[in-house]
Structures are given as C-alpha cells and as structure tokens.
Amino acid sequence: MSESSSPATVRLVAIPRLAAGGRWRVEAMRSVSEPLLLWFTRGQGRITVAGITRGYTAHNAIFIPSGIMHGFEVGPQTFGTAVFFAKGCDLPLPAQPQHLRIREALVQQELNVMLDTIARELEGRAPASDRAIWHHLGLLSVWLERQAARLGPVEPVDATRRLVARFTALLERDFRSGMGVAHFAGMLGVTPTHLSRCCRQTCGRPASALLHDRVIFEARRLLSETDLPVNRIAESLGFTSPAYFTRAFGHLTGQSPSAFRRAS
Structure with missing residues (x-):
C-alpha cells in the first residue's frame, strides 16, 4: 500500500449507517472513489452494479471496484459491514465486480474474524497498528481472490x-x-x-x-x-x-x- 493510501484511510462502516440522511444515499445510482466490499450478514434485497441487478441475502460478499456505478436496497432487517479500501489502494484486488454467495460457515467465519480484527486495529491503540491493518487487508484481498476463483461468475457475461x-x-x-x-x-x-x-x-x-x-x-x-x-x-x-x-x-x-x- 502506497504512502498516499495508508491503512489509516481505510474505513469500516455498518451498512445501515450508510443510509443515514436518507435511503437515497445507498439506493440511488452512484459510485465511490475507493474499492468497496459489502458483507451482508442479515437481510435481503436487490443490488445493482454496473447496470446489472441481482438479489442479495445474508452471507453475500459483494466487491465493487472504485468508480463503478451501483446502488442497493437497505431494509429494516439489513445488516452487515462496508469496507472502504483506501483511495489508490495498491493491494491486488479484483478488477471486476464480484458477487460471492458464501454458504460454508467456516468461510463466513473467516471473513467475520478478519473484519473484526481490522476494526480493532483501526482504533489505533496498539503499537504498529498501521502495519497490522496493512497485513490484515492483504489477507482480505487473498480471501476475495480465493472465493472468486472457487465460486466463479454468478452468470455468464453475454x-x-x-x-x-x-x-x-x-x-x-x-x-x-x-x-x-x-x-x-x-x-x-x-x-x-x-x-x-x-x-x-x-x-x-x-x-x-x-x-x-x-x-x-x-x-x-x-x-x-x-x-x-x-x-x-x-x-x-x-x-x-x-x-x-x-x-x-x-x-x-x-x-x-x-x-x-x-x-x-
């Protein structure tokens, strides 16, 4: 990760908080300047990424590269975590959007543990927290790559x-x-x-x-x-x-x- 995209600029946000100020903030088409991972742990709805709408449910991980137009429904039962990677992040993240339906409890737990660990390190109370965050984000990028390779595309790209x-x-x-x-x-x-x-x-x-x-x-x-x-x-x-x-x-x-x- 380059100096201009230090781990301190990574953000973890509860998905319901993204809709603070109005559901239009998540449901209307828009893009963000950082790569984004949405990890839904509860609820269901629809998400549109690059003009393609799919349903999402609990234990869906959706990766959206920076600058890709998207919007998704957030209902009262929706919960999960949004990971905003740093702008200019040079980790080997997927170049294309990914919609990963994670059914195995062990694989779900792997992601939950990684996100909990990054959240604790972001508090910045431990020595070398920036370095720890960088390494945990690297593991997260490995998790994404492996799951994308294992699960393959949701449907053929026609x-x-x-x-x-x-x-x-x-x-x-x-x-x-x-x-x-x-x-x-x-x-x-x-x-x-x-x-x-x-x-x-x-x-x-x-x-x-x-x-x-x-x-x-x-x-x-x-x-x-x-x-x-x-x-x-x-x-x-x-x-x-x-x-x-x-x-x-x-x-x-x-x-x-x-x-x-x-x-x-």
Whole structure:
C-alpha cells in the first residue's frame, strides 16, 4: 500500500449507517472513489452494479471496484459491514465486480474474524497498528481472490451485459455533460431503443432512468453536503437553466432543490 493510501484511510462502516440522511444515499445510482466490499450478514434485497441487478441475502460478499456505478436496497432487517479500501489502494484486488454467495460457515467465519480484527486495529491503540491493518487487508484481498476463483461468475457475461456495463461506465464518466440517452447510445454504436431494451433486461429499468437517477443523486449530494447555490449546481450537472433543473429535481424527488436542502 502506497504512502498516499495508508491503512489509516481505510474505513469500516455498518451498512445501515450508510443510509443515514436518507435511503437515497445507498439506493440511488452512484459510485465511490475507493474499492468497496459489502458483507451482508442479515437481510435481503436487490443490488445493482454496473447496470446489472441481482438479489442479495445474508452471507453475500459483494466487491465493487472504485468508480463503478451501483446502488442497493437497505431494509429494516439489513445488516452487515462496508469496507472502504483506501483511495489508490495498491493491494491486488479484483478488477471486476464480484458477487460471492458464501454458504460454508467456516468461510463466513473467516471473513467475520478478519473484519473484526481490522476494526480493532483501526482504533489505533496498539503499537504498529498501521502495519497490522496493512497485513490484515492483504489477507482480505487473498480471501476475495480465493472465493472468486472457487465460486466463479454468478452468470455468464453475454453481449447484453457487456453493453450495459459499457453504458454505465460512460454514464459515470459523463453524467455531468447534460447529454441524453441518444448521445450515449451513439457512442456505443446502438440505437437508444436497443440500449434501453438491454437495460430493462439486466436491471428492470430503461437507460433514461439510470441516467436520471445518477444525476439526481449527485444533485442531492451537492445540496446536502455543500453550500453551492442552486444555479451553480444546475450548471455543474449540465442543465441548461436553473428552472429546468428545479423542474427535473421536483419531478423525481417530490421536492424543490431549496426544500430538499432545508430538510437535509
């Protein structure tokens, strides 16, 4: 692990806490700048990663590389741990998302023990805690690699899934541009109708819904976490006018941007 990504920047967060401030924080499409491991120990729901929706249950480990668009349901019975690896982490982590359904009690316990140990070391009370965290994270990366090799892919990657994964990668890169689905479809060499049909097959939603969800998540984040004026937020997200942004935000959230900011 490089000096710029020291173990001290690793975070372990209880999954229900990720939804603090609103379930939109986990359910809307977004990405994070660190590699992320979600370990569900209780509950069930659906998770969408790179435009592909699957069900998750207890004892599912889901690894999401940095910059990959995702969102997942968090119900009242959902519990587990989210591991945010450091930005720029140079551990040998999977390059592609992984959805691992861990059925063996011993393998489940291995992961639980590793996460408990990392959590204790993160308290920083013991000598050489940073070095210990680095080594335990290395063991965690080995665990991920072994389970991915043992379990294999959840389902075969076909042309539809590849197209949707490419679309979500482009969307994550360019969602602030103000471009619509037709623009992204053109970049992918397909028609908007075909792109939306593929998105419906993989996640039950048209391409436009994924685009709008990603843009409005970022709008909510900026409204709740910054003091940027509404017109600046609208401009940064590619809207042609603050009025158009206000209409779109209200249509998708039921609130005006100003009302959402006050409530946040």
